[in-house]
Amino acid sequence: MARHSVRVTVNGTPREAQVESRLLLVHLLREEFRLTGTHIGCDTTHCGACTVLLDGVPVKSCTVLAVQADGRNVKTVEGLEKDGALHPIQEGFMQEHGLQCGFCTPGMMLTSAALLEKTKSPGEDEIRHAISGNLCRCTGYVNIVKAVQHAAAKLR
Amino acid sequence: MIPPSFDYHAPRTLPEALALLGQYGDEAKVLSGGQSLLPLLKLRFAQPAHLVDIGRIPGLDYIREEGGVLKIGALAREAALEASEVVRSKYPILADTAAVIADPIVRNLATVCGNLAHGDPANDHPATMLAVGAEVVATGPKGARTIPIAQFFTGLFATALEPAEVLTEIRIPAPPPGSGGAYVKLERKVGDFATAGAAAFLVIKGGVISSAGIGLTNVGPTPIKAREAESYLAGKKADEAAFAEAGRLAASAARPGADRRGSVEYKTDMARVLTVRALRKAAQRAGGR
Numbered sequence: 001m002a003r004h005s006v007r008v009t010v011n012g013t014p015r016e017a018q019v020e021s022r023l024l025l026v027h028l029l030r031e032e033f034r035l036t037g038t039h040i041g042c043d044t045t046h047c048g049a050c051t052v053l054l055d056g057v058p059v060k061s062c063t064v065l066a067v068q069a070d071g072r073n074v075k076t077v078e079g080l081e082k083d084g085a086l087h088p089i090q091e092g093f094m095q096e097h098g099l100q101c102g103f104c105t106p107g108m109m110l111t112s113a114a115l116l117e118k119t120k121s122p123g124e125d126e127i128r129h130a131i132s133g134n135l136c137r138c139t140g141y142v143n144i145v146k147a148v149q150h151a152a153a154k155l156r
Numbered sequence: 157m158i159p160p161s162f163d164y165h166a167p168r169t170l171p172e173a174l175a176l177l178g179q180y181g182d183e184a185k186v187l188s189g190g191q192s193l194l195p196l197l198k199l200r201f202a203q204p205a206h207l208v209d210i211g212r213i214p215g216l217d218y219i220r221e222e223g224g225v226l227k228i229g230a231l232a233r234e235a236a237l238e239a240s241e242v243v244r245s246k247y248p249i250l251a252d253t254a255a256v257i258a259d260p261i262v263r264n265l266a267t268v269c270g271n272l273a274h275g276d277p278a279n280d281h282p283a284t285m286l287a288v289g290a291e292v293v294a295t296g297p298k299g300a301r302t303i304p305i306a307q308f309f310t311g312l313f314a315t316a317l318e319p320a321e322v323l324t325e326i327r328i329p330a331p332p333p334g335s336g337g338a339y340v341k342l343e344r345k346v347g348d349f350a351t352a353g354a355a356a357f358l359v360i361k362g363g364v365i366s367s368a369g370i371g372l373t374n375v376g377p378t379p380i381k382a383r384e385a386e387s388y389l390a391g392k393k394a395d396e397a398a399f400a401e402a403g404r405l406a407a408s409a410a411r412p413g414a415d416r417r418g419s420v421e422y423k424t425d426m427a428r429v430l431t432v433r434a435l436r437k438a439a440q441r442a443g444g445r
Contacts, residue, residue, distance in 0.1 A: 002161075002162075002163040002164060004164060020161070021161070021162055021163055021164035021207070022158060022159040022160065022161055022162060022197075023158075024158070024159075024194075027158075043157050043198070044157075044195060044198075045191065045194075045195055045258075045262060046347060048259075048261055051261060057264045058260075058261045058264060059261060059264055059265055060261055060262065063190060063191055063194045063195065063262075063265075064190065064194075064265070065164070065187075065190070065194070067164050067166070067209075068187075068190070068209065068211060070166075111261065129260065130260060132259050132260060132346045132347070133258070133259030133260050133261035133262060133346070133347060134261070
């Protein structure tokens with residue numbers, strides 16, 4: 001079985017692992033690097049629970065091979081807070097009650113954080129469009145939209 | 157789900173990739189965006205011994221107009237197509253299509269060329285490419301050849317690509333004056349494959365259609381070019397009566413299977429309805445009515 005050496009910068013820290021070709025990025029993060037904030041939901045590229053940022057772009061880490069991430073930057077939910085201070089998107093989800101069970105939240109926050117990098121004042125339609133690949137079965141999305149707007153205001 | 161074992165190759169140049177594909181033949185699959193291939197591997201629908209990842213080859217992610225042709229490189233992502241200024245202003249049928257493929261996160265990785273090379277009749281770009289009369293460039297060990305899109309889809313998940321060839325470019329003729337195109341998709345929810353979809357491209361002169369292209373999504377074992385409807389429209393006035401008859405003719409070319417998305421009758425009729433809607437929108441964009 002072919003093994004490859006993979007070097008990935010995860011949340012600003014260079015990491016290295018020996019992996020099988022077929023290892024998925026989400027398994028590299030959870031099982032090799034023990035970053036279990038990235039959740040596995042549907043495992044079929046639908047739900048977006050496993051969303052991480054690959055070189056700043058949201059991707060579903062159940063549908064990326066670990067070897068494809070070699071030499072690149074990955075940001076997971078663990079990388080959102082900085083020096084003990086929550087990222088505005090995390091504060092937004094807390095303040096606006098943007099979660100109930102919390103399973104979709106890491107992916108939801110990373111997709112939203114990437115949106116806010118591109119757009120300072122996204123409207124409701126823009127937010128709903130951006131998160132249309134992240135499924136939430138609890139909230140009905142209303143408070144998630146508010147949470148993103150809360151963060152947008154804080155970041156402006 | 158964990159994919160079956162395979163060996164992974166990450167060539168840095170196209171000739172290297174072609175050499176690997178030549179060496180492993182039909183034991184190898186090309187990996188680009190991976191948004192169709194990896195789910196397929198997880199489900200064991202395919203078990204290639206080798207994956208040749210073209211994702212690290214520089215210079216293949218272009219979308220540009222050159223000599224009256226829009227060229228889309230092998231690594232151009234759906235998200236880039238959706239955001240492209242030239243596509244939005246001059247090729248809105250492509251922007252229509254990209255915007256309804258899977259979801260925005262999948263589109264960050266999924267490639268336009270992969271959407272064709274995968275040969276899935278449920279994919280959306282094939283219908284659009286059939287409507288606009290695209291060509292694809294297949295590059296292999298002996299060089300590059302162009303394949304008209306109407307000859308590209310040879311069966312269910314089968315294309316005219318040889319095992320050692322890579323689909324390196326899509327070429328779309330620049331739309332002539334008085335032309336317009338549109339893609340319309342019926343989906344149950346965001347990210348789902350089409351229950352049915354229709355692409356239409358019209359060239360209209362003085363209210364009369366001089367040429368028409370129509371492609372259908374997910375209503376047969378391959379993407380369908382609705383030839384009868386196309387030739388019917390040539391020379392007709394661009395009006396509701398003509399669109400209704402073209403819709404009927406397009407639906408008669410549909411060969412859908414029944415599944416959870418609908419019965420044969422339902423999908424066939426949706427092919428008719430969506431063809432009419434796509435034609436209407438194409439005519440509006442052409443400014444011909």
